[in-house]
Amino acid sequence: MFQSYLFPISYAFMSFPVAALVFTLPFLVVQYRRHGYINKVRAVVLYLLLLYLLNAFYLIMLPMPASRHNAAPVGSIIQHVPLQFIQEIRRNSNIDPGNFLSYFSIFRQPDFLLAAFNVVLTVPFGLFLGYYFRTRWVVCILLSFGLSLLFEVTQITGIYGFFDHPYRIFDVDDLITNTLGGILGYRIALWISALLPRIEQLDSKVDxxxxxxxxxxxxxxxxxxxxxxxxxxxxxxxxxxxxxxxxxxxxxxxxxxxxxxxxxxxxxxxxxxxxxxxxxxxxxxxxxxxxxxxxxxxxxxxxxxxxxxxxxxxxxxxxxxxxxxxxxxxxxxxxxxxxxxxxxxxxxxxxxxxxxxxxxxxxxxxxxxxxxxxxxx
Incomplete structure (x- = not known):
């Protein structure tokens, strides 16, 4: 399962130089305009954000169908039952109430691993919101939900009509777990912010x-x-x-x-x-x-x-x-x-x-x- 994640991540790293090149000019203009100079810490954080977004996009979108004229999906393309993944985990796990070790089989279930992946996917997003952008927790929840919704809409529309049919379902559980990951990342940012340079003070001593x-x-x-x-x-x-x-x-x-x-x-x-x-x-x-x-x-x-x-x-x-x-x-x-x-x-x-x-x-x-x-x- 983890091997399937290495494929989109490798694509993200290969395309990062091109994306960074396109991003550099507007980045420099905005930095000169807003801050008067280029700060190395700020530059590193923003380029890491760009790299993260590329990885997240490829992890969600890849692999794609071999042809634009892909086959229509079988069954419903929308999973609208909240927390359905919990029921799937319980159904597919061989849990013996009298055997404590049997509960560890949950962590090997594909449904659990997929839910955990969706949480981890947006943890960096919450980190950036909490550390660099200094947003409030309500804003973090809304933006994390919005990012997840963007992913789901992109999938269910076949990348906005590029493919004839959706090649992945719209899953409400993905919205829940992605939003949870953003909140978790936001909390981590609050915990570690004391160990990192404070973004709002980067320009305080600039001559x-x-x-x-x-x-x-x-x-x-x-x-x-x-x-x-x-x-x-x-x-x-x-x-x-x-x-x-x-x-x-x-x-x-x-x-x-x-x-x-x-x-x-x-x-x-x-x-x-x-x-x-x-x-x-x-x-x-x-x-x-x-x-x-x-x-x-x-x-x-x-x-x-x-x-x-x-x-x-x-x-x-x-x-x-x-x-x-x-x-x-x-x-x-x-x-x-x-x-x-x-x-x-x-x-x-x-x-x-x-x-x-x-x-x-x-x-x-x-x-x-x-x-x-x-x-x-």
């Missing part, structure tokens, strides 16, 4: 002024900014306006931050901003920064993509601009890699413009320019 803005954080901000920047760029380009790239870049990355305290939409989401070393967003510093970043580094590559750029050059000379841009890209890549591993990894265009990324957290004074420079994780 946001000493936190570095990581390259990961900057990259997420840029990913969020890119679709918005493309709206004016593509609009101007569709109108046939020359210099659409330069106009859209100047408006979004220079003028907008000047009016919003150094923030674009992406930077606002992850709670960072561009400022000079005195903490202010100065127009001159932003111009120098983004001329070097989007005008020289990125602009050189954009320049080469313009069809009419190299038509005026003699054919032997057309390869020179491409070589120069490739050399520039390679030099910046080397510079970036070196700075990633530096203790104080300020990029060249940040040094020349005297600007920096800093964390903008409400109620926290942002100081110490050296401690606010970018890092990588």
């Amino acid at each position: 946001y002024s000493a936190k570095r803005v990581t390259y990961t954080r900057r990259g997420i901000a840029w990913m969020l900014d890119l679709p918005i920047w493309m709206i004016p760029f593509l609009t101007l380009h569709s109108w046939g306006l020359q210099g659409a790239y330069w106009i859209a870049t100047a408006v979004y990355f220079v003028l907008l931050p000047c009016c919003t305290g150094g923030r674009t939409f992406g930077k606002w989401v992850v709670r960072i901003s561009i400022s000079s070393q005195d903490g202010r967003s100065r127009l001159w510093g932003l111009i120098v920064r983004y001329v070097l970043q989007y005008g020289v580094l990125i602009g050189a590559n954009v320049f080469l993509t313009t069809p009419s750029t190299l038509t005026s050059l003699p054919s032997p000379w057309t390869g020179i601009p491409y070589s120069l841009v490739m050399l520039l890209d390679f030099m910046f890549l080397v510079h970036l890699i070196i700075r990633i591993f530096k203790r104080n990894p300020v990029l060249l265009y940040e040094q020349l413009s005297k600007t920096q990324n800093r964390i903008t957290w409400p109620g926290k004074q942002q100081t110490s320019a050296e401690n606010l420079v970018e890092d990588s994780i």
